[in-house]
Amino acid sequence: MGRLKTLKLVLLHTSFNFLYQTFYKMFGPKKGRITLATMRSDQLNDNLKALHQGLLMTDINQIKIFCYHYDRTFSGKLGFLLASIKALYLIARSDVFVIDDYFFPLYAIHKHEDNQVVQLWHAIGSLKKFGLSLPDANQSVMRPHTNYDWVLINAKTDQRAYLDAMAIDEAHVLAIGSPMVDDLLNRLPQCNSAVRRILYSPTYRPGAQGKQQVMNYVKNMIDACQQLTGQWEIYISLHPYLKLTAMALPKNVHIFQDAEKVKTLMPTVDLFITDYSSLSLTFSYFERPILLYTPDYDTYMQTSGFYVDYYQYLKAPYFNQATQVVNYINNKLDHMDLSYVRHLKQKTFPHQDGRNTGRVVQFVKKLTRENNK
Template structure:
């Protein structure tokens, strides 16, 4: 009886959602009537952060440099089914380019104009944990019934990925043809070869540390996003694990914790009470890579970018079986990473205490598999878009 009520409730919910989509499409069509696409208009929705950074910032700066005629409209989208979403219709109706690095609901609700390029830079290197259509009907992912109403990740005209090896996975995740997926690279890693940027960022970060902290072995920890409630992939609480780990670390070890942008940072407050852990929200994970001596994650694809520094890296995954069952990985963890795979808290403690400054680590296999090129990527992307 309970299942029947839930089924009826979902049916009603999807009918309301379908009606919303119909109204939204009609409003979009009205916004397009008599208004040509503006050939110099670029719309950049910021879903993951409050200001330009990462892939969006790298491509934006290259566009500004090489195409000064462009006019940029940077917006903070609502990305939820509500009346507020209608405010963005006029903006996207006239856009020549909509530049994304994540989910953007409005373009999945409409039938975009043929003159509009919807460009997905995506925020992750490589193909690690499953997402999009690869997770349909799993505990983590969307239901096929929902996708019948809202075809997420649809209408992309260009998708840029880190290497040719990634194309099959992104074609599956975005449910799209492979010939619109370009293995150019991850534009934000251009900053790693910009010496002026590297030196400036290092100096800025080190100024935030005490003299004692600057001399410590800095272990960067950046876990992936984890869903909540009924969609959560496992019961692992990374905050609790780190608090229990901190008291067993050598005195010269400093943990730098950078939380995922989707997680409310109040969730990490308990970590700030621990003297050998700092929680940072000012600098990005990529910024901290410039000063870190080692890197630990669970299932974040940031580990592929850290591989470019040839320093020690590891996965803390005591929940590997549960995570794989409820969300899934595109490949076996041992096959896609050269990092140490830590399955217990004691293994985590031992690995951290074994680290020291100046260590070298062979990550050539990871780099070769995950990156087609590691410099001038933003330039290559902009050239591709303006052919």
């Protein structure tokens, strides 16, 4: 890390903590207040959205919402600074502060015990390494995934990965289910007889070089898919942190950045393609084919890595060229044995009782001082 960047982080760390401590001393946590916060979207999605809907059905009347999407433009950086100050105020004022992803301002503060933080991770399952599992993360000025009091996850088998990625005690990582699974249980697979659908979701890679890499893979996939036999619609879901630029597309190709659209599309999709996205775990619920397009697997293993033996865990066919993917679709897709998908579904969804949201709502509610008189 360069000296200038380190200096900036030190200044942010000192300034953010000063602001948080000031807000805490001046106001302090408001009794019974629950704040749902995300810095990955301009609206609540997935687990936070389901939790919010569940909380509205209780007697809790102190619910605050904070959403911000950082787009890495100059105006976005200014907006991020202002949003971070607001977030620090909300942390100081909350009994319980619930997040669903990386949350930069939280890692700069010396948090007080009565501002309880719950991490309700946005993805189902654990495949690729993140957080403190990554090289040099522990040496960062802004050490990520710290200041959590509780981490709520989908399955007990994922606990070890979250312990490795986050600074949290084992007893405070609870596998009580992901609220967004309840919505998934209500989505039945749909058949498209005339036009079939592919959903392609490449994993985000940081930095300008990473962005170019992802877009190159997207272009390769678009070009290759023009050789598909039969009628296909291609939907490409890009990570919300990736800035999408205008590009000419074939009529059957659609690019978007919308988590809600992914959820709507999934039951209608005939084939899911990814490199390392945990959406493969979510999509396994529909028991439809999953293919892996992983041209940089060896490099990714060195720079990031996985919590599992990736290919062995998914058991999905994998390819390092987009043309190989399309050739497989044309010649073998309709004759695939989908037992690997059904097995993945069994591992991924231990809680299929429709009560995941209810368990999380009750847990969060019990953390507030209204219920600890």
